[in-house]
Amino acid sequence: IVGGSFTPIESHPWVAAIFTQSSFLCGGSLIAPSWVLTAAHCFSYGDENQTEHLSVYLGKTAINDTDFDKEQSFIVEKLIVHQGYSDFTFNNDIALLKIRSKAGGCAEKSAFTRTVCLPPAHTQLPSGFQCSIAGFGKERYGAWTYSQLLKQAEVNLLSHTQCKSDLYYGDRITRNMFCAATPDWDADACKGDSGGPLVCEVSGRMFLFGVVSWGEDCAKRNKPGVYTQVTNYNTWIADKTGLSRYTEG
Ligand code: 4AZ
Numbered sequence: 001i002v003g004g005s006f007t008p009i010e011s012h013p014w015v016a017a018i019f020t021q022s023s024f025l026c027g028g029s030l031i032a033p034s035w036v037l038t039a040a041h042c043f044s045y046g047d048e049n050q051t052e053h054l055s056v057y058l059g060k061t062a063i064n065d066t067d068f069d070k071e072q073s074f075i076v077e078k079l080i081v082h083q084g085y086s087d088f089t090f091n092n093d094i095a096l097l098k099i100r101s102k103a104g105g106c107a108e109k110s111a112f113t114r115t116v117c118l119p120p121a122h123t124q125l126p127s128g129f130q131c132s133i134a135g136f137g138k139e140r141y142g143a144w145t146y147s148q149l150l151k152q153a154e155v156n157l158l159s160h161t162q163c164k165s166d167l168y169y170g171d172r173i174t175r176n177m178f179c180a181a182t183p184d185w186d187a188d189a190c191k192g193d194s195g196g197p198l199v200c201e202v203s204g205r206m207f208l209f210g211v212v213s214w215g216e217d218c219a220k221r222n223k224p225g226v227y228t229q230v231t232n233y234n235t236w237i238a239d240k241t242g243l244s245r246y247t248e249g
Helices: 234-241
Strands: 015-020 023-032 035-038 054-058 072-081 095-100 130-135 151-157 177-181 197-202 205-214 225-229
Touching (some): 023 205
Antiparallel strands (some): 015 054, 023 035, 130 151, 130 197, 177 225, 197 205, 205 225
């Protein structure tokens, strides 16, 4: 995250940290006790062996410190990449991880870990609506390392029309994407925040509306962050996880 502020995991307890062979890979969001929603582009296409190298942590505020009193760790039982994901356009940049602890259990609710709600299908928020993003991604585009501590920032939703203008991203924005930025272009998701949450508060509850997907540079004028539109995937999520569509909200 560029700009924004450091934040404890208690403020974003659905944030998952995904590692591959002990290096940090991507963010994610806990949507059910054994399911993490993340971005498809975090994974290499067709590598059947990659799940055995993946691990997922919940309850983590510092990426390289272990706090056994707060964090929970998991192996990945199943990786489901959206069948329509394109590595060229980043359309359908969404994936699911089925997680399980070494003892066979799922995530346990605590002050540091809980699930985030999925919004009802096709819910639309108005442009300008303020939402928040969180992650361990780089604090500047050219930084050598990821943020050691979890960060968050407030960003405003942009209209599809604006984001599809030539000045922004033109036709690279599909209907499965939306954009968010700050009025001064001073806060944004960045490398390493991919797969992590964009959440918006509606009627006093936090809902997962976006998955950090891509963008040109970070916090760059006229180049907003691009997010996967989670509300287009309620049926896909329900089908793949077997979770009822009626548990949403
Ligand atoms: C990345 O490379 C990335 N500014 C993620 C988000 C953004 C840019 C790059 C948005 O993972």
